[in-house]
Amino acid sequence: MIISRQNEKVKKIRSLKEKKFRAENNEYVAYGYKLVLEAISLKLPIVCIAGTGEMLERIGLKETLPGENNGYGFEVIAVSEEVFSSMTEEVSPQGVLAVIKKPSNELCPPTGDCILLDGISDPGNLGTIIRTAAAADIKELYLADCADAFNPKTVRSAMGGLFRVKVCECDKKTAVSLINKPIIVADMDGENVFTYTKPGDFCLAVGNEANGISDYVKNSAKIKVAVPMSNGIESLNAGVSAGIIMYALKNRKK
Template sequence: MEKKEREYNENQVEGRNAVLEVLKSGRDMEKLLVLKGNLEGSIKRIIAMATEKGVVIQEVSRQKLDELSQTKNHQGIIALVSAHEYVEVEDILAVARKKEEEPFILLLDGITDPHNLGAILRTAECAGVHGVIIPKRRSVGLNATVGKTSAGAMEYIPVARVTNIVNTMEKLKKEGLWIACADMKGLDHFDTDMKGPLALVVGSEGEGVSRLVKENCDFTASIPMYGQISSLNASVAAGLLMYEVVRQRKFGKQ
């Protein structure tokens, strides 16, 4: 019984914005749980959309929502959906080809905090990243907390899950991509050319990019530090580097 409950809860999305984006994306939704008596504002809009799509809607108590919630910030609504589908790396490259753009891919080497992954996905979607690649081990997957923190971005940006990051990097190199490693000891990212087809590697919250992955990158890019603290949160660092790529591509390097 315990196992069933755990699997059940893994396939849920929480919070008004995240649930709304799931409905808009067309993803299958099995059931919508809403706080009893709370049928106003954005909840009313969500219920109308869910009803139109034939989704089962169930009014429940706040206690029930609190018990089910993984994020502890459900905002009176939880959607039970089919498991999120990961894509293949080839699918991400196909997105770039379809848009007739040089590939811009994010590789995450060991992000274990779901809030960081959600924030990274949100920024990546806004920055026009074609897809994100995460490892199957030593990494958080696309769970409810990631979906909530991404504010719906998880529904739009392709995410591939691979067994071996280094092997994936080699495949991307054969496709013509350069691999840039986010590293505090690297060249200042303002002086790093990141305009071509690129895969940007961002490491874990504590240890950064692992040694083997770093050794297989083509070059490194660092964020200059002028204060007393020597490192940034992983999602903040990823965001700064992604938008440096945007700046160089859209507005020129200098």
Template sequence: MLTKSQIKLITSLAQKKNRTKEGLFVVEGIKGIGEFLNSSLDLYKLYTTGADFGVASEQVVAISEQELKKISTLKTPNTALALFRIPNPQPIENGGLIVALDDLRDPGNLGTIIRLCDWFGVKDLVCSSATVDCFNSKVVQATMGSLTRVNITYLDLPSFLKNVQSEVFGTFMEGANVYSQTLPTKGVLVMGNEANGISSEIEQLVKSKLSIPRYGNLQATESLNVATATAIFLSEFRRGK
């Protein structure tokens, strides 16, 4: 049975300041929880209506479906909710392709980009301090477990780009056609904010500007969704590998 203090703790984790204070984040659903249990992340507590995850009994709290609805952020709660400890960031590997996000704000976009990094073998994702928190419950859901396999670091993005050893690529409407470029296996690919693109400060640090050409007859579409654009760019970076 859930206690009032447990409900208060779980619901408080909807806010970043409380996730940071408690060092915990929420994972929901059988598949998602299973992915995190199979990773190196530490389980704090598991609340379940009956599913057996094979974890130590002292970490499990049996709850009813009504209680699950009280603590879930989903419209249709899925059997279980777990709290995991937020891991410490690992050192960034500079020997491969890195994706950098300049003030991305939409949780769904960030979650999809984390999945794309996992799919295309990008080990490190670096984010400006104003980018949405990767432990936001909507981001966690959207990653479908990929959050456990991508090293995500929040940092001062201009300082990072000034000191990085590899070439910095940026995505712009007026950049060079990505389909006609010979792209390296090592570098930093910067993706910009959904509304404003890459900021002027970061633009000054970009060595190579890339774009995805428009092929429609009218060419009236303003821009691509940032997660869709990331998929295309990563595919091109990996195509010649």
């Protein structure tokens, strides 16, 4: 069991909190019992799992000894609770994490309905949208000038959604050129999404929390849609709005 915060493996995992080191190592971290179990179940490219002895036992894993081939396909690292706390920014850490290889950022046209996120800056909102997209059976998301999809806060908010969708990080011009579907913009001045009838597949574009959709994406769009609101409410959280519109558009196809 590792009891020193200065252990090289611990320092490496800790460094993955920062985007720079996630990019250099092509790895990210998923924290918590549920996400670790999902990563194992989905056979993701796990580099290592680190946790307290209690949590590793709960999952059914044994610490990897030096030179041992444990048969898991990844290393298992046991650490003290103090050391684990140094590797996470969670207020109430669950005592287990997985370091996972990032998927390739291969840019290609969507295979069906997709999402274009234009400047979503809050990791929590981004994670919520990824989670909702996965639930709505949307396979591809294009992220232009957004928060990092592999930020620990995004991964946590996505609740496993990140494991089930393809995330393409690119600039907005590249995204628009790749997307071979009608682009529908979420905009407060748009048509009521619940009465809009749309043929075929679509790309829903959602803009920055404060400034909305960029002019470039807006000018590339076929139509604008909005969620009708009452009682003087002028806008919704980006994640909430995206979720409502996603499901409304999906429902119109039935």
